Amino acid sequence: MARPFDESLRRTLYDTAKFLDLKVHYSGCVVTIEGPRFSTIAESNMFRIWGADVINMSTAPEVILANEAGIPYGAVAMSTDYDCWKEDEKPVTWDEILAVFQKNADNVKQLLVKVVGTFAS
Known part of the structure; x- marks a missing residue:
């Protein structure tokens, strides 16, 4: 099966987010949990040990x-908080x-409108 991942889509999302002065990372590792719920401290630490940058509840089914x-x-993660691993928070x-x-x-609405515009022209 061919992977439909499109590097130009990722690059366009990234460059546009930078242009809009949004905090952005070019890549990362996402772990998806069943939600809605908060992770336990043990889960949060385990996901970090596994190398996860973002914990979410929805990306995997769409991908x-x-x-x-x-x-x-192209995935756009909208982080809302630090997970419970950050004990000083x-x-x-x-x-x-x-x-x-x-x-x-x-922010994502702005990003998507701008990105779609670049592909539409």
């Missing part, structure tokens, strides 16, 4: 389906997560 359908994809609340998520959603 697998896109791959099976031969659709190029106070535990995060749902209100704090929702506030960061809203800001992230606005």
Whole structure:
């Protein structure tokens, strides 16, 4: 099966995020857990030992389906908080997560509008 991953899509997402002055990383390792829930401290530390940069609850199903359908994809992770491994941080609340998520959603809308525009022209 051909991998539909498209390096130009990743590069365009990255360059556009930089242009919009968004905090961005060119690549990373994502671990997907079943949610919605918070990780335990043991899980969080285990995921970090495994090399995970981001813990999420939704990327894998979309990536697998896109791959099976031969659709190029690029993942955009919208981090909302440090996981519980960061012991010097106070535990995060749902209100704090929702506030960061809203800001992230606005940023991703800007990003996607700009990126789609580059492929449409």
